[in-house]
Amino acid sequence: MAENAAPPPRQPADRPTRSTVRSLLRLRTYAHPIRWFLAGSVTAALLASGAVLLVPLVLGRIVDGPIAHHDLAGLWPLFTLLLVLGLAEAGLFGLRRLLIARPLARVEAAMRGDLYGKLQRLPVAFHDRWPSGQLLSRATSDMYTLRLFLAFPLVFLIVNSLMFLCGTALMLSLDWRLGLITLLPSIPLVLLCTHFEKGYSAASRTAQDQNGDLATVLEESVLGIRILKSFGRQRTMARHFRERADRLRATELRKTWMLADLWAVIVGLPELALGGALALGAVRVAHDELTAGTLVAFLSTALALRWPVESMGWLLAYSNEASTAADRFFDVMDTPEEPAPTERPAPRRRDGIRLTGVRFRYPDAPEDTPDLLRGVDLHIRSGETMALVGATGSGKTTLTTLLPRLYQATAGTITLDGQDIRLLELPELRSRLAVAFEDPILFSATVRENVLMGAPGAGEQALERALAVAQAGFVHQLPLGPDTEVGEQGLSLSGGQRQRLALARAVVGDPEFLVLDDPLSALDVHTEALVEAALREALADTTALVVAHRPSTVMLADRVAVLADGVVLAVGPHAELLESCPQYRELMSGAMEESVTR
Known part of the structure; x- marks a missing residue:
């Protein structure tokens, strides 16, 4: 867990007496x-x-x-x-x-x-x-x-x-x-x-x-x-x-x-x-x-x-x-690992993603600073796509890292279909939940290997479907198609191409739960519209949380949650929040002005 993370290497004055x-x-x-x-x-x-x-x-x-x-x-x-x-x-x-x-x-x-x-x-x-x-x-x-x-x-x-x-x-x-x-x-x-x-x-x-x-x-x-x-x-x-x-x-x-x-x-x-x-x-x-x-x-x-x-x-x-x-x-x-669960999770029930009283602060944060997340309550119903919006620094990306337990919540509970994620073995948790972050990391491997990292047992049909959802047809124009090496960190590709491959990696395994952290930020307007249309169909039966900064991405969602000051201020459909939530109106108007400027 994050609390048990080892400190950086000690300087000479800090080291305990040792024996050769x-x-x-x-x-x-x-x-x-x-x-x-x-x-x-x-x-x-x-x-x-x-x-x-x-x-x-x-x-x-x-x-x-x-x-x-x-x-x-x-x-x-x-x-x-x-x-x-x-x-x-x-x-x-x-x-x-x-x-x-x-x-x-x-x-x-x-x-x-x-x-x-x-x-x-x-x-x-x-x-x-x-x-x-x-x-x-x-x-x-x-x-x-x-x-x-x-x-x-x-x-x-x-x-x-x-x-x-x-x-x-x-x-x-x-x-x-x-x-x-x-x-x-x-x-x-x-x-x-x-x-x-x-x-x-x-x-x-x-x-x-x-x-x-x-x-x-x-x-x-x-x-x-x-x-x-x-x-x-x-x-x-x-x-x-x-x-x-x-x-x-x-x-x-x-x-x-x-x-x-x-x-x-x-x-x-x-x-x-x-x-x-x-x-x-x-x-x-x-x-x-x-x-x-x-x-x-x-x-x-x-x-x-x-x-x-x-x-x-x-x-x-x-x-x-x-x-x-x-x-x-x-x-x-010798660094402690996250301990294995000592209890069995509750039986699964169709309940989607539920966060109750979730608090979080980074382990190395100064003691006099408040928690980044200060009691998040949120329920994403089974099969629903929810957009998460908020100002820069509000904790949206941090919240998405808590779902696959990249970090451990300081307090509160997170459940998937009624099962506390702390009681799930990590391999099981991460087989049920897929993630695509805004910064797409690719490895020095082929396109096929990078995409199928999201579902090692998937076949050619699943690969092609994932590439289609991500509008990554450019792959077939590469010298060796899906078997083309993309180079270190995928830097031989453009930012938008890397982002689409990261999105394909997230959806290739047809996961039960999907977390997308502003997955379309590097795409042009035309490609973004195509990806959104394909995603709308792909997410029909998936419980998804999508961090959004643009109105076009928000429109993918059934409902929208507004995150501010470490808590969820409001949850509801896009049109309803435009009328009832001033913070949401301000965020959307700023996003629309940015889109027009671009």
């Missing part, structure tokens, strides 16, 4: 179906890392054995073993990628599908508050970030940690003194990583939100390109784009500096410790306290652990980005 681990653990629901593939990937990477750790032992044997004893024949088996270990490492890392690539693509598709489905189920109030670019970035870049985290950082956080522990144990077994020197940087590195995680996490969330803001500006610029060019405002929008791009750039640079500082310490401290271990080892070899082969094995092991240690900075950074991506994903998924 807790955020990432929420992905386990999606990772569970591919757990064996993940386990196989980790196992393959562990075996490959094990092969890497065996190489120093072989090198130590080579130095203390064949080289020390000048036994060239003994070199070949050990060289062959090194070659086998190298090939095993390469093959196992390749196997790891093969195991995980396809399953992770399925996980990404499942998450994106769930997000899309959630966006379709959330109320219109949610979409009013959330910028489309923020939602778009969650469905694209955030999904990619999460897939890459499961494919690489998650696996190597486990593998590199275990490799570091095993390598440390191996170094201590070779020489505990050198091992302790090498481990000295561990404590400051742990403290540094903890501090880094907090700052980098906040910066990552800011960057991802700023990326969503940038996507919003880009999307609006593309969709509104005609307006921008018509008013010469390209530079203004370009300035807005640059401002947001500069903010994102500054945040990304801050992240880069944080990561650079971390890498400098992560790389520098172990190098100093390794240098100290090398110096002490050389002295001990010179005093015959340590064999050259053992020192080579120790140093080779330490060098093999450079990647697990140095990669921790990148792995932690990407894990933080993944956790913020998970937070952004679940920001949407």
